[in-house]
Structures are given as C-alpha cells and as structure tokens.
Amino acid sequence: MNGLAEILIMLLMLTNFRLLGSSRLPACISTVAFQAVLLGAITLTTAGWRLSPWVIILTASTLAVKGVLLPALLRKAVRDVGISREIQPFVGFGTSVLLGAVLLSVCFIISRPFLDSAASEQSRMLIPGAMFTIMSGMFIIITRKKALTQVLGYLAMENGIYAFGTSLAVEAPFLVEIGMLLDVFVAVFVMGIVIYRINQEFDHMDTHKLTELRD
Amino acid sequence: MIQSMVHVLLALISAPLLQGVINRVKAFFGGRRGQPLLQPYFDMIRLLRKGAVYGNTTTWIFRISSLAAAAGPAAILALLPLGRVPAMLSFNGDMIVLVYMLAAVRFLMVLGAMDTGSSFEGMGASREVLLAALSEVAFMLCLAALAAAAGSFSLSGVYREMDTFGPVSVMSATVLLILLLSENCRIPVDDPRTHLELTMIHEVMVLDHCGIDLCLIQYGSALKLWVFSALFSGICFPFAGRSLWADLLAGLAGVFATAVVTGVIESTMARIRMKRLPEMLSLASVLALTAFLWEILV
C-alpha cells in the first residue's frame, strides 16, 4: 500500500508540471480533473484502517464534482467561446516549468518541519505535494491571461488545499471540504458565466484587457 | 565475474539484434511481416565488403570519428551492469566516466561531421550537441537521484540496490527512457529512417561515411542502444534471482523487452517538433530533479 500511495502522490506532483507546461486548455482541464481523481485515490489508499462508508461517500462526491462536473462545465465553456489555447502568457511555458521546478524545491524545503505531523507514514510526502499544487495553482493565476486558465489555477489550488487537509488528518477536512466544494462550485459557475459574457462583449477573454476599464 | 564477461560478450555479439527486434515490432504495427531479424547483420556484412570514398576536405579527424563511434560504446560495456549482474569494472564514480565517455565519442563524431564542410552535416552537428547538452543534465541528475536512493556511487552498486519499485525508480526509469530515445535518435526525437536531410539529427552527421566506416558507426549505435537499454531495464524491470546466472538471463530479457517497448513507442508516436525537443529534455531534467528531492526528503 505504501508504494502505491507514494506513486500516486508522485503523479499528483507531476500533473502540476503538465498544467504549467501546456498551452492547450482541454489538456489543462483534463489534468485538473485527473488531479481530483488522484486525490480521491490517495485519500482511499492513505486512509488505511480508518476507511469508513462516510469517507467513501465523501470521496466519491468530491470526485463527482471536481473530476466530472466541473471539468464538463469548463469544457463546455471552451467549446462555447471557441478558444482552445492560452497564447502569450506573462511567463512562457518552458520557463514556467523551470520555475515550477524551483517552486517544487522550495516546497520540499519548507515542508520539512511539517513532515512529522503527517497523519500517517504514507501521507508524509503528500505535504510537499499539496504545497506544490497550491503554489502552482497560484502561479498559474498570476501568470496567465485567459480567464479560463485562471479558473483552472483556482481549481488546482483548491485541489492542493484538499490534499493538504488529507495529509494532516482524514476525517476532519471533509466538513471544511463540503463547504469549500460548494464555494468552488458557485465560483466556477459564476466565472463560467462571466467568461461567456466577456467573450460575447469583447470577442476575447483576456483578463488583462479588463485594465482598460479602470478610471 | 564470469557472468559480467558473458554479458559483455553477448552485448558485443547481439547488439545489432536489438535493431532487428525494433524493426520487427514496427513492421507488426504497420501490418507487415517485416525484414528478417538478422537484417542489421546482413547490412553490416554488406558494408564491410566495400571500398572507401572520402570527402576532399576531410582530414584524419573524419577517419578516426567512425573508429571512435564503435570503440567508445564497446569500452563503455566494461562499466555497464546488467540488472544485478555487476559490471566488469566497477568503482566509485564509474557513472560519471560513462557519461563522459559518451561525450568523448560525441565530440569526435561531431568533429567528423564538421570535417566534411557540408551544410547539412553542420546543421546535424549543431542539433546533436544542443540536445546532448540538455540530456547530459537530465542524465547527471538522474544518476544523482539513483545514487542517493541506493546509497552508492558506482553503477553496479546502484543496480544491485534498486530491486524495489517506488516513485524514485518510476521517475528515474522515465528519465532513462527519454534519454534512450533521444540519445539513440529514436522516433519522438529523431527518425532513424527519414530520408530528408533537413529533418535529420544524427543520420545527417554520417551522410559522408560509407563502407566500413558506416558499418562501424552502425555497430557503435547498436552498442549504444544496448547500453541505454541495459540502464533502463535495470531500473524498470527489477529482478532479484537466486543466482547471478538467473539475473543475467533476466537482464537479457529486460534488454530485449526494452527494444520491444522502443518499437511500440516508435510505432505509436509521432515525431515531436524540433523546436519542442529542448522542452522535452528539460522536462526530463525536472523529473530527475523531483526524483532527487523526493529521495533526500524521505
């Protein structure tokens, strides 16, 4: 079980690099969805003896929302606005990956003091993994221009927070998670509408053009 | 010890067979029967019967480049463990010697290409050295991760210890697979069978080699493929048998399995655009770095 959980956590880390390095929006959406699936699997493998029906139901519902529902919504948004690529971000994709490697190193370094407070032996490595997911989500929000990519960054960040909760304790985060899930759902829903409207009004969905609206 | 010698001997004899296996796998995916398994040998024998033609501008550099192409990988075999079968020569730091011996061969090959004064060969040489510079970083980081995981600084020590399958070995194996593809000019990186000079990397560097020289180069690249296959399969298919003979057999099976994997990749993937190759190789470096950080933190 130990090896499997570690490989899943490793995959979680690597998905972030795909998110950082890919310019295709559909690929990024699938990556975020895959992250959610991975998180579900990680929860189940690291829960061990604490595995209860309650945990399984919660995991399944999280999976359904973040792995299926939200990605479907985002794919629809991509189809509707007809844009499938992030073009000319503030930081290039190759550089993003390299900076991602730096971020990962930083995450490994700053998570050292927390390692002993992990819930179980298996979820030790989840702490840097979760931190890295949060950080790369933030990185994407900061450096990308398209509203849709920023939503993806937001989702990745949320995945990271969830993973962080999982790494520290198994049951407690679910209460938080349910509330957050609701928030995210509403937020993505609203953003989807906003993206659609931005696109309709301005024929593009670049957020940096919004600066033209200031005084 | 006897097993190590048998490994070197087998590698020297059967390295071209790997190419045959890859060709058969590709033919299978293409729905063809394909050429005989021993076709690479027939090609080499045919080349050995020919005379020699050298370019007007070429000097002794060109003439020794093909010699190095065959002699370098053959010398490297002495440092190469096959699974848990140790190398003939193993000492602290042999992994670095391996990387730099490959670099020495590349140095002579690149100079041989530039010796012809051909624009195409210069172009190929330029691509080759850039990709090599990037893959060297990935290679070194991967070796560092493996050394950290196994607690040893010699290849034989590393491959003796890496008998379990964890995240570090998954990541290192991926890096080694990318390196295998890029160093041996396999498909997502370079197409060994392309016929357009402008799109070639490695093949264009040997445009002016013919006859015995070309045979030496082909034999050398077969040996190089063997080296990388052994490095990859030792991590990817860890097997700890009861005796070294069993390990030797398992290692050989692993090498040929790697050839099959390579063939499958070549049949199912398209070439990556030349401009994106550095991205792929830096991704390999990032992967190796992740493996390393993971290892020192656990």
Add this chain to the structure above:
Amino acid sequence: MIQILLLASLGITALGAAACSMPFLKGRVAPLIGGYSAAAAGGAALLAAILVLVNGGQACFSSVWQLPFASFSLKLDQLSAFFVIPVSLVCGLAGIYGTGYMADEGNSTGGRLSWTWFLLLMGSMITVIAASNGILFLVAWETMTVSSFFLVTRYHEKGEVRRAGWIYLTASHIGTALILVLFAFPGAAATGSGTLVHPACSHGLFFLLALVGFGTKAGIVPLHVWLPQAHPAAPSHVSAVMSGVMIKTGVYGLLRMLTCLGSPEQWPIWWGWVMIGSGAVSALYGILNALGQRDIKRILAYSSVENMGIVFIGLGVWMTGASTGNALMSSLGLAGALLHVWNHSIFKSLLFLGAGSVAKASGTRDIEFTGGLLGRMGRTGLAFFTGSAAIIGLPPLNGFTGEFLIYWGAFSAVYGDNGFHASVSGLLAITALALAGGLAMICFTRLFGTVFLGSPRSENAGKACETVGSMYIPMMILAVLCLAGGLLAHLVVGFLPGVSIASGTPEVLGRIALVSLALPAGMLLAGALRKILLSGRSTTTSDTWGCGYILPGSRMQYTASSFSLPALLLFRGFVSLRLTTRSNGEYFPNGLSLKSGLRDSFMHRLYEPLFRSLHRLSGWFSGMQHGRNQLYVLYMAAVLLILLLWELGV
C-alpha cells in the same frame, strides 16, 4: 638550494627585464633575450617548487627592506609551491612561444619593451605567490597589474585596445582597493602567519572582501567584465599567461586569506553556498557568452570565466563539506578545485597559444573567416585538438580528472546521509557542472570545427601555413602534459597541498585512466581492422555530398554563428542576444538578412550605466579644478587644517 633556485629565477627575470629595456637592442635580440630568460627563470622556479612539493617542508628567505612594516620575505610552502608550478611552466613556455610570435616586432620600441613587461609580470606573479609579507604582497600584486596593463595595451594604436586596457586597469584597481582594505586590518600584514582576528569585524566581512577583491582577478561573474576585453587585446602569449595563470593568483589569494580565517570546520555554511552559487553563475554565464562570440580569443576568455566558475564550485564543495562535517566531500572538493587550477592553466594557455598561431597564419581572429586549417597547420591543429578535448573534460585528458573529483565530492554529499545543506548544495554543483560541460561541448566543437575543419572561408585562411618550431613546440609540450595529466592524475593527487586525500581516490583515478585508455585502444584495433579490410580495395576521394547540388562551395558550410544559435535562442533569457531580421515581406523575398550578436549583459546593463552616472556625478566637482597651483595648495591646507581640528577633538 631551493632558496637559491627561487632567487635565481627572480634575478633572471629582473636582469632580463632590464636587458630588454636597453634601447640599442635591434632585430631578434630582444625577443631572444626575453623569451629565453623567461624560460630559464621558469625552469629554476619550477624546479624549486617541485622540490618543495615532493620533499615537503618549506623554504624561507628574508631580508630587510626600508619600507615601514615591510620586509622582503619569501616563503615557499606547499600552497605556494603548488601555484608556482603552473606560473613558471606556462610563463616559460609562453616566453619561448613569444620569441617566434613577436619575431618581427624586435625592432620597435613597443615590441622590445613588451618583453620587459612580460618578465616583470612573471617575476611579480612568482613574488605574489611566494611573498610572506603583506606589503611585499601588495607591491608585487600592483606590479603584476601594471605590467599586465602595459602588455594588454601593446597595440595601443587601436582604440578598442586602449578601451580594453582602461577597463582592465579600472577593474583591477577596484579589486586591489578591496584587498587593501583587507590588509589594513591589524594582523593581516603578515600573510600566512597567525590568524586574522579583529574584534570589530566578523569573519564574514573578511570573507566577502576577499571574495570580491580576489574574485575580480579571478574573473568571477559579475566581476569578469575585464577578461573578454583584455585577453583579445593582448598579444597571444601574454593572453596565455594572463588567462592561464594570472587569474589563478586570485584563487591563490583567496585560499591564502581563507587559511587565516580559522579552521574550515568552523566556517559558517553560507560561505560554501556563496562559493557554489557564484561558481555556478560564472560557469554557466561564461560558457553561454562564449557560445555567441566570433573572436577566437574572446571565446577563450569567456571560457576562462567558466573554468574559474568550476574551480569556485569545487572550493564551495570543499567549504560546504567542511562546515557540515563531511570529510570526503570537503577533501574531494578541494582536491578537484586545485587539480582544475593546474589543468586549466595547461589547456587554456595551450589554446591561447594556438589562437595566436591561427590569428597569425590566417590574419584574422574572426572565426567566420577561417576554416580548414588542420590540413595546412597539422601540428598546431593537433595540439589545439588536444586542448579542446581537454577543456571539455573528456577522458583520458587532464580536464576530466579535476571535474571528476568535484563531481565525486558533490555526489558524496548526495548519496550518504548528510543532511539537507550538503545534499542540495551538492545537487546545485552537479547541475551546474553538467550543464556547463554540455555547453562547453557546443562551444569547443564549434571553435575547433570552424577554425580547423571544413574548407577555408577566406582567401587568407586558404593560404595559411604552419608556424615556426618555437611556436608549435611549446604547444606540443602542453598537449603532452594534457595527456599526462589525465593518465597520471593518481600519482599527482597525493601532492595536493592541504588535502588529506581519502583512501581509494588514487586507485579510482588509476582505474579511470585504464578505462579511458580503452577508447584509443579500441580505436587502434578498429583502425587496424579497417586497414586490413581496405588493403587491395579502392580508396578514393570525392566531393562532399551536397544533396545533389553540384557546385558546393565554402560559403555553403555551416557557420559558427548558426552552429550555436539554437543554444543561444534557448537560453536567451540569460544572455543579451540581439537578433535583427530584415526582409521585404514579399512571398519571394530578396535581400533577406539575419544578424545576430551577443553583448555582455553585465557590461551593458550594469557597468556602463553605473560609470556613466559616476561620470555625471564627478562632473559636479569639475568646478573645483582650475589648474591653478595656488588653489590646489589652498585645498591641501584646508584639508590639513580640518584634520588637525578633528584630531584635536575640537
């Protein structure tokens, strides 16, 4: 005995320098006197240093000197002897080379005096290294700077040479100023004796002062800007001395200063980080900039920045290892750095001498106008080939051994259980070394391939012919040393100063020599096979395959700029690459052009604006300059008065 040899060597340089300054020397006399007294002095100093290094112990000499706090004291201990060896060797060989290189300049005053400066430079370098008195050290250090300045400005008729000279002088004096501050602290005047402790200052400040002061001489980024200017301007044998050994006096000074700062185990961990970091930046920045240059000597100058970076990485591995208590890491790091100092001085001086021969034979330093020289300059080409392979660090040549030991030190931080600092700094060292090695491969295949291979790109290059014996024989000697350094490193490591070499290291180096000899042995075997098979068959020559194009010319060859452009484009975030394209935008463009060039980012973005604003600032004071004696006396009187008042505590 050793003292006599050392003094004899200094005496020969002084006498030779004096002799060469005589105005009645005509023709080839001055070059011959200069070159062979350099060789004789080099031989004597080399013998003295080898005796000290092999027998152990140290040789001292002291005599009084009228200056306050000063004495003419020389001490040849292990560290000094270690650094004297490359200095005397390279200076001697460069002197012999210079007799051929400068043969046609014996009649001019500048050519004659350049030998005076050359011998002064040599003598002052030996004195810097052997000095055991602070004042003597500083005087010699300054003599070294000034004499090399006059050598750099040998061809001062050209504007660029004058500019290079001024940049060099400015950079050197900023460095010297910091060293002067360092020496101003009490206790520092006697270098190498006692510990440097000052209650008001931490050791960290001393370390940083030494790093910047000596790092300027060593050419560490961002203090490297003088190297790519000064090396191309100087005559080639002088570049060989400056790049091969003079920049090593910076390393020597730093090491000497570090020995005064307590034992390595007590140094804080951030020193190691600073060293590895500055070394990594220098290595990568140096080699990336070398990739974009067209001037053969500028390429080599930037490559010196890279190699000094490698030395600093090694020193950083040493310091980190010592701070974290990892004995293997620290001893290997220091051994690697020291070995690389030797090796670099050998192959870099070889390459600079080769560059001089190339420039002389083909009449240009621009590699885009050379090509195909190997056929006409076989001996020079062979030596340059050896040097290129050595500088990339390929076994079985010497460049590999030093880098290997640094790698080993860095890996030993990685594969044991050494804690976080050691592992991550080891990883940084490994990454930087690997990337710099790969880029060095691009740089030197480009250099050798463009200059020596293919067909000539200009008429002059096509008419080049082999140089005289006094020029290629020193290069051959250096090339043989490159090979010997690679194969006999296991015998050498035992003599490195201050290194308690770990057991097993010489054995490993011996194995490496064995394995790497398998490559040439295998090549010989394959070559014999080819020869046997080809006997009786036709061996013909023909035109290079041009893809069916029937009129291939030398202009169709791949150029050096295009060879390295992909790499520069990939790393364009780290270098100031300028690309200008011009086309008329039609479907059938004519007059299409692409221009690429590389500027030094630090020179361009940091120093030029800085010095421009300094210039503006100093303009404000120009009002005080009237050129009247009376006013200057008034200034002096005013300053004296203020000082007096201050001293009296009013």
